[in-house]
Amino acid sequence: MRCLLSLFVLLMGLFATVNSYAADAPQPALTTEDSSGPQVVQPIEFPHDRHAGLRNPSDPTNSDPLKGGMEIDCMYCHTYARRSAVAGIPTLQKCIGCHQSIESVRNKPRIQELFKYWDAKKPVPWKKVHDMPDFVRFNHERHIKRFVEQQNRPTQEACGYCHGDVKQMTVARRSKGLTMGWCANCHQKDHPVTAAGGTPVGNQAYWYSFQKPVAGTAGGEVKAQDTNNIKAQGPNDCWQCHK
């Protein structure tokens, strides 16, 4: 009994090991490639393009939904992104706040559906489109601070780094990889792993040992004391995302 049980568990383990070697390279690859997620069916087909899309110059009254958007800033609705780690979903109150005074679309089926939820005081059960694994903690606030507030980049560009060109979508769809290799691709550019600029220490080596340091202090060589003395900070610290 004992042998059988051990053998079974062991074999399952080995099987999984071999399987994972075959399926995935042990080293996560850096990638900038787009990789689209599945088309997600939402309870209300929210048209991002109509809300955030660019105005049509030949249609100043913005009357034709097929030809232009309203250039609403992402953060008008996703208001929590600049204040919290999570972007949150806009409150139903926010939708109603505008739509109760937009008579022209009041009788459209999607808006009627929206008001049904509001009258019942029930939240809309949206489906998550960008769902990170539970061991990953992405901080929206930090990225907005950096790109929008410090570097004055347009909101749609900053959000778009990870969320893609939402202003052209109806229902949002994931268009970036959002794997660790994908994240690190940007971070390698702006926070290169050098002895001078923050050589990873401790557990970080697990990830960064896959990547060669770009340049060392002297003659491209990384000295032992450098690696020991320099503490990695910010995005090079594993703990920032894996808390």
Place this chain on the structure above:
Amino acid sequence: MIDSGLDRRDFLKVLGWGGAAAALSGCGNTSIEDGKETVVSYVEAADYAIPGIGVYYNSTCAQCDAGCSINGRVREGRVLKLEGNPASAINRGKTCGLGQAGVQHHYNPDRVREPMLRKGDKFETITWDKAYALIAEKLNGAKGEEVAFLSGGVSGHLKVLLGNYLASIGCKNHYVYEALAPAVARAANKKAYGIEMPRFNINKAKVVLSFGADFLGSWVSPVHFSQQYAQFRKGVDGQRGVLIQVESKMTLTGANADRWVPVRPGTEGILALGIINELGMASGDIAAAVKGYDRIRVSKETGVPPGQIDKIAALLKLRSPSLVLAGSAAEGYAHGSQNAAAINLLNHVLGNVGKTIEASSSVTFTQMAPAKGNTAALKSLNDGLAAGKYKVLFSYAANPVFTAPGALKFKDNLAKADFKVSFAHYLDETALQADLVLPLDSALEDWNTQVPEYMAEGAQINIQQPLMEKLHANTRGMGDILLALVKQRRAEEYKSFDDYYAYLRAAMLQNKGALGGGGADDDTFWNDTLTKGIVKLAGSSGALSGKASVVGLTLPAPSAADAQYPLHLIPGVTASLRDGRHANQPWLQESPDPLTTIVWDSWVEIHPKKAAELGIKEGDILEVTSRSGSIKAQAYLFPGIHPDAISVPLGRGHDALGRYAKGYGANPFQILDAVFDQETGELAMHETRVKVSKTGQCVIVVKDEGSAGGKQMGRKIAVSMSTDEVDLSKEV
């Protein structure tokens, strides 16, 4: 127990392979799941509610009576974590493990959710209106003296409202029962110092001599004392304080002591008098009374070597002020009050009264002062029930079917009451016997005020407020229930209060001036009070009035050996489980006992010498038999216990309460004899004598300490040494 033969070592090896495999397959693009989970937004959100950002509210911990103020983190409408409120003088921003587990009380899956009425052997769900009507109907058929109300310790506005309700139904039988309250200490302190609960300044003492007071673990206000203890160890004038603990079973405090003195159970008072005699500082009556207690006699009676008594006396003489504490282990005997009096006398002789023992402040609103729980109340209730005096019995915050000594036959007597109403969080043993069970809000959903028995600095009233919305629609706050019930009788008087919150607010605002809110408008005062969670008062500070007196102090000779039941049973009080009311919080079950590191089960602590004598080894299932019954539990060889005693921890061994409590361990309350302290009538918890016998079964003790099964596989990792081989006096 593992039957398959796959032992822990093999299991870990195999698991290691599996784990490595899982880790490897975890790298790469595997875990992004789009469009599967639902993300729910607020319909309407308050400005301060930001997803991902916590909001903090102050409230009061309800896990024990110490009255620590807590600060709860609430995110997305859910309470996640409790910490201490730094503004409270009692706990100064800290909490204990028991307090941390408060969230598991709130989210517990076994909470009662609907009012339930007994139908034969089963309960059926009824509405609140029906339940209230039923109570009114039953009370109409009973006279005031035929109604009894059993509760745990209550204080604040809830106590006032409860008193008013009982007055409205003409009931004078309010029994306040706490299984582990320091009731003998209260009486002894009242005699010695003039107040029941003076302020103990451990931090100002240079030596603390504690007779079985586990002040770091479970005695009175452990979080407060732990902080005092830290200061005491840093020392007054740079001199590190010395802690001496006298007890028959090592507690958490005993394990921290510089000198742990095992004493023959019940002879603590004799040792105290022996120390007074050895000090030679007393005069007059006292000197005459202790004259007979010379070191040789005392040593013979207590089992403490004369050299130890010398050292203790010398240390107390050398370093002043000191502090002598009498705890439940010294007081749990038929002569418990005498023991406590002898120990308190030491403080007088050493001149500690007024220095390390000071008058405490009390809240000027005496009607809000705590109704203090004790075990004498249980006895009179039990006698009343046995005589068939009561037709209607209410019970709240007490579980006597579990905690009453088996010898009282409480469960049988309870059946003699016609209609039993239980206000319950869980279907515990007492609620299961009830005819009507009314579900309560958790402590994190309910409104209340609380006045702690032990005041750390000035007096304070603690505010308990909801940290989040109710989890279950049909639970009610105890205050709301009492208000609804009192309205049945005095509708006119209480008609202006829609709910308990309105009552509480009005009552507080009425005394705004006295509560320190003079000048502020109502809303400002109220919001300020809720924000702080504590109302600090100047309070009235009574003076210490007791005198050193030996009048009536007579200690019996050490009890003779009992041939049939040779061992003393010491019910162990652990810091996390106490009397067992929170045993259904898995964090408490899984946190290892600090001394034995055992989890999820009960054990019998037995001295290695005694075990060798009886042929007992670790893991043997022992049957512990007293005159009142027997229980079975695994043996644990423990050098920190007197060889003439065994100890079984309290709190486990439930046969109801919930999935994490039911069926784990054994309940030593069941086998306690009904012996009472002669002076106060309190239950003498340590008077039970037992015998142990092996059942022949043996298990592997599940504990953190040592390697699996207590075997070292031939390796000498750590050499164990029994306490009598260690000369602790060298360490001091």
